[in-house]
Amino acid sequence: MSFEFFLPCPRGLEAALAAELAEIAARHLNGAPFTAGAQVPGGVHFRGGWAAGMAANLHSRLASRVLLKLAHQPYRSEQDIYALALEQRWEQWFSANETLRVDVTAIKSPLRSLEFATLRVKDAICDRLREVSGERPNVDTAAPDVRVFAFLTATDCTLYLDTSGEPLFKRGWRLDKGAAPLRENLAAGILRLTGWTPGTPLYDPMCGSGTFLAEAAQVALNVAPGSERRFGFEKLRQYDRSVWQGLKAAALDAKKAAASSRKDLQIFGSDISGDMLDKARANFQRAGLPSIVLKQVDARGMSAPIATPGILVANPPYGERIEVRGRGPRGEIRETGRDRREDRDSREARDTRDSRDDDGFRRVHTDAPPDSEFFKALGDSLKQRFTGWHAFILTSDRKLPGQLRLRESTKTPLFNGALECRLFRFDLIAGSVRQRPAGDTPAA
Ligand SMILES: C[S@@+](CC[C@H](N)C(=O)[O-])C[C@H]1O[C@@H](n2cnc3c(N)ncnc32)[C@H](O)[C@@H]1O
Structure with missing residues (x-):
């Protein structure tokens, strides 16, 4: 039938x-x-x-x-x-x-x-x-x-x-979400659009709770995305338990075969927030993906995690700025220049919501435009230290290429829920990084 x-x-x-x-x-x-x-x-x-x-x-x-x-x-x-x-x-x-x-x-x-x-x-x-x-x-x-x-x-x-029950982007292992996690199926779709295949290095320098990394690791390890959850069809009269058990057993065999021939995953993540990295680690643990390499790094100063060029993928913060707040020699919190400016500016202070991670980074949620200094520094890092990589950045901000001072190779419209975004691709080819002068016409 x-x-x-x-x-x-x-x-x-x-x-x-x-x-x-x-x-x-x-x-x-x-x-x-x-x-x-x-x-x-x-x-x-x-x-x-x-x-x-x-x-x-x-x-x-x-x-x-x-x-x-x-x-x-x-x-x-x-x-x-x-x-x-x-x-x-x-x-x-x-x-x-x-x-x-x-x-x-x-x-x-x-x-x-x-x-x-x-x-x-x-x-x-x-x-x-x-x-x-x-x-x-x-x-x-x-x-x-x-x-x-x-x-x-x-x-x-x-x-x-x-026939699904809970939506399929709920894979059954994520408990720690972080502030703005991508839905797993959008992250998996973006990975597909990047053309990434297992064995090619993958790096997310703003990995948050680690959605891109977990989805990539599951592809590399042949883990069926629904293997850890229940489905709506199990409650329907047509549910054929033996056919379902057969499908699950075959998926488990494929996973075991991939695990036995597993090499280094070459999947790397970093984030400025140690708290987010803890969440990512907890998620990977629950998903049975312990071998993803994570580091606490400010993306403004990032460098390639491996000598072989690969795919960089990220969805940077938007409408949110994160400032490093280090501790001084006596353990006191040191203010950044911006913190002082914000304290003086009562109007902006009224319009922001301030929260602090356990690790001393200060997150300022704001409706103000994203930090142009941040994206300029990110663009400089890409140009200087990611030669040969292909970078894919998802954002709702059409002005991103101008802010990075990079010219995109492609831009693909994608919806993150109701939010219309673009997936920008930048090819960081040696000697021919396509630069976009500041103030150049924004991408459509
Ligand atoms: C929109 S979230 C990414 C969400 C992630 N894709 C996920 O699925 O959980 C943006 C991330 O950028 C991180 N971030 C903000 N500023 C950063 C910086 N300067 N360097 C590195 N990471 C930063 C935030 O901590 C946050 O985790």
Whole structure:
């Protein structure tokens, strides 16, 4: 039996996800049905059997969910949506004993209230199950057994049954997040866009809680991203335990084979904050990735962690500045020039939130523009000490190349949640680093 699946992903990663799915089908499905489908903004379709749906959940690093498409029809009112949901054979998938959550998302829907539409889908499912079994399922928005998604356009309603449960970027090992962690599937997608492959040195000089590094190490060690978590499909009637156990066992064998032939990972990270590095270490420990090399370094003075050039990847702070606050000979906290300036400037002091890491670095969260001195120094480090490297920097700030005084080779639009970003690529080729004069026209 073949189903239609839709896999949402961060916008900008659709082509990368389609390529990943084709690889998953070739590597893990042993000829089980799989047909690639269309890429649409924010996701990718495919057709396949139940095993393909489970394999996508287990192996996709880029998808946010694996949704099973149940129905698609034009609508004009909430009543049309109720009728469409009522006619679905929900009893084929789950019983009234399972708890339920319904989510409705919409683009240009004429409906006044999405909450009311959500209620109508939930009512239809409950009414249907009561009709066939005499019982209604309970709603649980926090930890439901079953999730149903409705997607509304201006004219059409699509109903999906979720097979993932928690979103797939939750790999099951991260506890320590840090201030602004990237979602794992966005980090994995960016790694794919950089063209990095295991064996090539990888360095994140502002690694925070270590998302790029952990995703890269899992690729290098052949760890299936879903191997440490549970999935929504385990609660559905169609759940085939033996097929699932077979997929997991094969993933475990692949991981063991990679571990036995493992060489030095050549994956390096640094951050100015020792506190963040502790979080990263704790995450790597839980994920079983202890061999990533971490150092406390200010990125302004960074140098290449290894002689062989590789890929540098980072998402620098934005709207946040971090100042080194060293301790003097008697242990006193030394103020930087900026600290004194900020203390004098009462308006700015009002607009900032100040927090301090355990290690004495002072984090100043602010809506002011990012520090141009910081990016100039970062650009100088790249030019002077990263010859032969390819640097990829994700930011929502289109002026980044000008601030680094570097000319980008490419810029790829990507969405970090709702935030529109660019992934800038800088090729730091010997003798031909493309410099951008200060004040040059910002990148579009
Ligand atoms: C947006 S976060 C990166 C998040 C990271 N990708 C993750 O997934 O957790 C930016 C990081 O830059 C670090 N940072 C800020 N200023 C720095 C500097 N001068 N040198 C090195 N790291 C710095 C912060 O401590 C923070 O961890």
